[in-house]
Amino acid sequence: GESVGLHLPTLSVQEGDNSIINCAYSNSASDYFIWYKQESGKGPQFIIDIRSNMDKRQGQRVTVLLNKTVKHLSLQIAATQPGDSAVYFCAENQAGTALIFGKGTTLSVSS
């Protein structure tokens, strides 16, 4: 079936660097995309979302970019901090369907 995937299972950065986490999706009918952060032993926390009528959305230290032409989603984290270390999941859905999650990228931030 349709699925959402991530390009890299792990990403290691230095504190203060900018991080970019990528995600490819396969369902061209998807119209809503979300990034979640999951810390060990906890449930995923919502970070930021974007609808298909947008190509960029910014939050506090985070930016999500959507490229519908190549079906690619990315999460940019500015000035990465040790507290950003976690697993990051992208998820997508089409109106009326349940979210589909990718496998996740583990972000490790060293100081």
Add this chain to the structure above:
Amino acid sequence: DGGITQSPKYLFRKEGQNVTLSCEQNLNHDAMYWYRQDPGQGLRLIYYSQIVNDFQKGDIAEGYSVSREKKESFPLTVTSAQKNPTAFYLCASTPGRENSPLHFGNGTRLTVT
């Protein structure tokens, strides 16, 4: 504070026993979901309910059952028919409107030996 409560956090059972995982929300959300997470994997949908007294199977419903008698509660039973029940189980809810993010509980880690 509003949120989703899953209990217990850790659960141990012997093979062949049914076990029920609790999920309660006080967010007044219409829709509730159960996901399963295995190590290094994404979340896979077990069951979801968009309204009281109604629920639908997700991608991996075999060996599981649910009920939705109250808006606030969506318990999941892992039956003895589930071949690989050991996993991290996550409950989530949304208001039910289109394009709204899921709010997750902190999960129950089930170990079956």
